[in-house]
Amino acid sequence: MEKLQREVRFLKVYSLILTTVLIAFFFMAFRTDFGKQRFQEIDVERINVVEKDGTLKMVIANSERQHPGLVEGKPLAPRKRQAGLIFFNSAGDECGGLIYDADKKDGAGMVYSVDQYRNDQIMQLQYAQDLEGDKARSYGLKIWDRPDDFTSARLTHVIDSLKALKDEKRYEEVTNQLASEGKFGTERLFVGRTWKNEVGLFIRDQKGKVRIKIYVDKQNQTKIETYDDQGKLISK
Structure with missing residues (x-):
């Protein structure tokens, strides 16, 4: 009888401990605030950085799992993108990367x-x-002008509408017209090395035409050139 009582007490204690452990695991499983964690090494294909309300602010990902981009809170269609970091603002737009x-x-x-x-x-x-051929390369800082009245959302709508027409000629006509109006953005300045191995400052006008070049060419000769709005060389 005493042996049976000891076994019953043991089972009660065991049951209590097991129940406590299970309850602890249950709450840990649903806990979202684990505080600061430290890892010596981690392999991951994608990390989403979000605000407490779930607003996406940054994605770090490989090429396969990279985010396609956001425009006014709406994801763009899936597309191939390189690995890296993509930034998003609180307005729901991709804003750099x-x-x-x-x-x-x-x-x-x-x-x-x-x-x-x-x-x-x-x-x-x-x-x-270029990793083949002449191994040409270019690097530097480039800036553009973009209109405030032709946003990414509007551009996406126009391009999708043109593609739906399945009319290549019409697509080319409209996109060429938009490009001539600067709706796709206009390059204004480049500082760095060009594909022609020219190193210097290259300034364009509001229509994207080169107006000033200050550079050293591949023969190590110093050049200062200005052009008119038709691209004709004025001074050298």
Whole structure:
């Protein structure tokens, strides 16, 4: 009888301990605030950085799982993107990022972009190199002008509408017209090395035409050139 009582007491204690452990695991499983954690090493394909309300602020991902981008809170259609970091603002737009890659087909490159509000990039620190042929490369700082009245959302709507028509001629006509009006953005300045191995300052006008070049060419000769609005050389 005493042996049976001891066994019953043991089972009661065991049951109490097991129940306590299970309850602890249950609450730990649903706990969201674990505080600061430290890892010596971690392998991950994608990390989403979000605010407490779930607003997406940054994505760090490989090429396969990279975010396609956001425009006014709506994800863009899936597309191939390089690995890197993509930044998002509280208004629901992609607002810049850092991407990089290298392979024989597409070459090597790295780009850090800063986007205009509700629009595409207006500044880039970029590097690109051909890994075949003459191994040409270019790198430097580039800036653009972009209109406030032709946002990324509007551009996406126009392009999607044109593609739905399945009329290549009409698509080309409209996109060429928009490009001539600067709706896709206009390059204004580049400081760095060009694909022609010219190193210097290159300034364009509001229509994207080169107006001033101050550079050293590949023969190590100093050049200062100005052009008119038709692209004709004025002074040298």
